[in-house]
Structure formats: C-alpha cells, structure tokens
Amino acid sequence: MQDLRKYWAARGDWFSSRGREERIKDYIALANQLVWKRQVSLLAAAVLAALYLDAFTIFTYYAVVAISEMLDLYLGYKAKDWDGKNPVMGGRILKRIVLNTAVSGVAISAFTISIAVQQPAVGHFLPLFFLFSAAVFAAMYNSQMMGVLVLRLSIYALAFLYIACLDVMRYLPPLSSPIWLEFFTTIFVLYFICDISMKFYSNYQDRLRQMKLLRDENERTKAALEVKSQFLATVSHELRTPLTSIIGSLELIKADKRQILPDGLKPVIGIAARNGQRLAALIEDLLDLQKLEAGEMAFHFQPLDANELVSEAVDSTAGYAGKLGIEVTTAFCPESCRIAGDHNRLIQVMSNLLSNALKFSHDGGAVHVRVEVINSRVRIAVQDNGVGIPEGAEECVFGKFSQVDSSDVRKVGGTGLGLNITKQIIERHNSTINYVSKLGVGSTFYVEFDRLTAGDGSDNVTDSLAKAA
Numbered sequence: 266m267q268d269l270r271k272y273w274a275a276r277g278d279w280f281s282s283r284g285r286e287e288r289i290k291d292y293i294a295l296a297n298q299l300v301w302k303r304q305v306s307l308l309a310a311a312v313l314a315a316l317y318l319d320a321f322t323i324f325t326y327y328a329v330v331a332i333s334e335m336l337d338l339y340l341g342y343k344a345k346d347w348d349g350k351n352p353v354m355g356g357r358i359l360k361r362i363v364l365n366t367a368v369s370g371v372a373i374s375a376f377t378i379s380i381a382v383q384q385p386a387v388g389h390f391l392p393l394f395f396l397f398s399a400a401v402f403a404a405m406y407n408s409q410m411m412g413v414l415v416l417r418l419s420i421y422a423l424a425f426l427y428i429a430c431l432d433v434m435r436y437l438p439p440l441s442s443p444i445w446l447e448f449f450t451t452i453f454v455l456y457f458i459c460d461i462s463m464k465f466y467s468n469y470q471d472r473l474r475q476m477k478l479l480r481d482e483n484e485r486t487k488a489a490l491e492v493k494s495q496f497l498a499t500v501s502h503e504l505r506t507p508l509t510s511i512i513g514s515l516e517l518i519k520a521d522k523r524q525i526l527p528d529g530l531k532p533v534i535g536i537a538a539r540n541g542q543r544l545a546a547l548i549e550d551l552l553d554l555q556k557l558e559a560g561e562m563a564f565h566f567q568p569l570d571a572n573e574l575v576s577e578a579v580d581s582t583a584g585y586a587g588k589l590g591i592e593v594t595t596a597f598c599p600e601s602c603r604i605a606g607d608h609n610r611l612i613q614v615m616s617n618l619l620s621n622a623l624k625f626s627h628d629g630g631a632v633h634v635r636v637e638v639i640n641s642r643v644r645i646a647v648q649d650n651g652v653g654i655p656e657g658a659e660e661c662v663f664g665k666f667s668q669v670d671s672s673d674v675r676k677v678g679g680t681g682l683g684l685n686i687t688k689q690i691i692e693r694h695n696s697t698i699n700y701v702s703k704l705g706v707g708s709t710f711y712v713e714f715d716r717l718t719a720g721d722g723s724d725n726v727t728d729s730l731a732k733a734a
C-alpha cells in the first residue's frame with residue numbers, strides 16, 4: 266500500500282519532461298550494459314530446452330526472440346549518444362522502447378509457451394522458471410519507467426496464466442490434483458513478482474529523489490562560491506588602488522628627503538609602511554587565489570631554461586637575502602634543462618619558495634638552490650637549514666590560510682596562502698611540488714617538471730599544457 270502511495274506520488278515527476286528524459290537515459294544505459302547478459306541466458310535456456318524437446322520448434326521460437334532482441338540492441342546503439350535533453354528525440358526513443366518491449370515480451374512469452382505446450386502435465390518448471398527470471402530481470406532493471414515495466418509484466422502475466430491454465434483446460438482435473446497445486450503456485454508467484462516490482466520501482470524513485478536533492482545542493486554551493494569569489498574580487502580590487510597610494514605616500518614620508526620628519530615619528534611611519542606592504546601582499550594573494558579558483562588565471566606557456574629561471578629568481582630576492590644576512594648559493598645543471606612553463610608564474614613560484622626559505626632561516630643561515638636532471642624530469646630544489654617543519658604538517662603547509670606555527674610568538678609574518686597558490690600553479694603545469702624537512706634542521710622544497718628534449722615538439726607540449734590549464 267505504501268509502495269502504491271509512493272508510486273502515485275512519483276507520477277507527477279514521471280510525467281515532467283526532465284524526469285522522463287532522465288529515466289529514458291537511465292533505461293538505455295542499463296539496457297546497453299545488460300544486453301549481452303540477457304542474450305547468454307536466453308541462449309542457455311533454448312539449448313537446455315532443445316536437448317529434451319523438439320529442437321526445431323524451440324530454435325524457431327528462439328530465433329524470433331533473438332530478432333526482437335536485435336531491435337533493442339539497435340535502439341541502444343542509436344540512442345547511446347543522445348544528450349538526454351532534446352524532448353522530441355526523447356519522445357521518439359520512448360515510443361521505440363514501448364514497441365520493442367511489446368515485441369520482446371510477446372516473443373519471450375511465445376517461446377516459453379511453446380516449451381510448455383510440448384511438455385506433459387505437471388512439470389512446467391523450465392518455462393515457468395524462465396518466465397519468472399525474465400520477470401524478475403525486468404522488475405530489477407526496467408524500474409525507470411513504470412509504464413514500460415507494467416506492459417512487459419502484463420504480457421508475462423498472460424503467459425504465466427496461459428501455462429498455468431494449460432493443464433487445467435487439457436485434463437479438467439479434480440481439485441485434489443497436483444495440476445491445481447501448480448496452478449495456485451503460479452498465481453502466488455505472480456503476486457510475488459508484482460510485489461518485488463513495486464519495491465524496485467520505489468527504490469528507484471528514492472534514488473532519483475536523492476539525486477535531485479544532491480543536484481540542488483550542488484547548485485546552491487556553486488552559487489554561494491560564485492558570490493564569494495565576486496565579493497573577494499571586488500573588495501580586493503577596491504582595496505588595492507587606495508592602498509597603493511597610501512604605501513607610496515608612506516614611503517615618501519619615510520624617505521624624508523627634506524629632513525623634516527620628527528625622530529619620534531620615524532619608527533611609527535616605518536611600521537605603517539611595513540604593514541601596508543603586508544596588506545598589499547595579502548590582497549595580491551587573494552586576487553591570485555580567486556583567479557585560480559575561477560579558472561581565470563591566464564597562462565602563457567613557452568619553452569624555458571630552468572637555469573635561467575632560477576638565476577633570475579635568485580637575483581630578484583638578493584635584496585631581501587642581504588637584509589637578513591643570508592647567503593644564497595646556486596648549483597646549475599650542466600646539461601640542457603628546458604621545461605615548458607609560464608615565465609612570470611614560475612618566477613612567482615620560485616620567489617615564494619626562496620622567500621620562505623629565507624624567512625624561516627636563522628640569522629646568518631644559508632640557502633642553496635639546485636637545478637638537476639633526474640631521468641626525464643628537471644628538478645629545482647630550494648634547501649635551507651632553518652626552523653624545519655614537523656612531520657605530518659603537509660596539509661598546513663599547502664593549505665589555504667594555514668601556517669605550521671600560527672601562534673602569537675611566531676617571528677615571521679605571512680598570509681598562509683603562498684604555497685597553496687604555488688601548488689595550484691605547479692599543478693597547472695602538470696608538474697609536482699613536495700618537500701622533505703626535519704624540525705630544527707631545515708627543509709628542502711622541490712618542484713619537478715617534464716624535461717623538454719630536442720625531439721619534443723615544443724609547440725605541442727606548450728599547446729597541451731595550455732589546454733590542460
């Protein structure tokens with residue numbers, strides 16, 4: 266009763282266009298998946314029956330079944346590329362499904378009846394069992410469309426009743442005869458089939474409803490993300506312009522060309538300028554992150570020399586390293602180490618790795634950058650002997666807004682975004698980033714790229730990276 270209620274409740278859904286297309290697509294996909302399984306069981310039943318009964322009749326009926334199956338096969342093939350959207354096409358496919366179901370149902374029923382007719386009284390186990398499995402198969406796999414399922418099961422039910430009545434009509438036996446026992450058993454089996462069909466159907470309904478809920482939830486999450494991205498982009502842009510002029514003015518005051526700044530104010534202006542720079546860095550990171558997540562960051566891939574890349578990045582951080590009194594040494598690769606990448610983005614990656622290495626080094630420490638070829642890969646490693654990273658902190662290191670030491674006593678500043686952005690940029694290059702580290706001893710961060718060799722069509726490699734990004 267409850268199943269029936271669910272069925273009627275679902276009918277509104279059934280007739281709505283979206284529901285219908287979705288069901289047709291599910292039906293076709295499943296039919297295509299199971300078609301050969303069905304052929305094998307049909308053939309096995311025919312061979313078995315042919316061994317004991319008139320093989321010619323059996324195979325003649327089986328041929329009709331096989332032809333009807335071909336219709337399904339053809340429909341599955343034609344409809345497999347249907348996008349599930351065009352309702353006119355959907356209507357056409359549905360008509361063919363109904364027609365094929367009728368033809369196949371009648372063919373299978375005729376096949377089983379032909380077996381039953383050849384058998385003596387009481388003992389129609391083979392045809393009844395065959396019909397039973399065909400009905401259960403339909404109940405399990407045709408529950409996407411109630412109408413189609415009902416059509417097939419009705420045809421099978423008529424065949425069931427015909428086989429059940431066959432001996433009753435032939436022999437008109439007394440009620441105590443086993444012929445009647447077989448008759449009532451068949452009726453019971455019919456009821457059982459109706460019951461499980463309803464169960465399968467309501468399960469399918471539940472699945473559809475859950476999928477719809479998930480889809481709606483997904484849409485809502487996407488919309489919220491979109492709003493967040495827009496908000497972030499607008500706020501960051503609006504902050505960046507005035508902040509640039511504030512920083513510019515503070516730097517001008519700090520420079521104090523006319524020597525008019527009172528001594529007491531100098532440290533305050535210095536702090537304000539530094540904080541302004543930090544804020545600007547945070548805004549740049551937020552903008553990059555938003556662009557990466559929205560897939561709006563443009564990449565211009567080209568063949569690059571890893572040695573040159575490293576040399577340029579090291580030069581650009583020389584001022585910061587000098588301020589901290591840290592020596593940066595390099596070991597370049599003696600052979601060709603060309604990679605495909607976006608120059609500016611990879612400089613950004615290297616600068617982040619270098620500035621982290623410098624930032625987390627002890628005063629007077631050393632940073633070493635190595636470029637090497639390992640098999641068909643080019644590896645760039647940035648090694649420091651600074652504070653190190655504890656074991657199992659990968660999520661903090663590469664996460665968003667996360668820092669391994671986020672306590673108030675933390676000496677160095679940062680947004681916790683740099684390595685997350687770096688990782689995303691590296692992944693757009695089809696490359697990898699990782700690190701090894703020991704707490705208190707130091708860390709080595711390394712990125713690995715595919716090496717471009719002379720035989721590589723650089724254009725092909727950069728094109729395929731551009732597509733992937």
Ligand code: ADP
Pocket residue numbers: 617621622625649651652653654661662663667668669670678679680681682683684685708
């Ligand atoms: P931040 O702006 O905090 O530097 P990152 O995303 O660049 O953000 O780094 C995330 C965290 O990873 C850092 O806060 C730090 O805890 C850790 N980390 C990154 N590089 C190093 C390094 N070379 N040595 C020690 N810790 C590091």
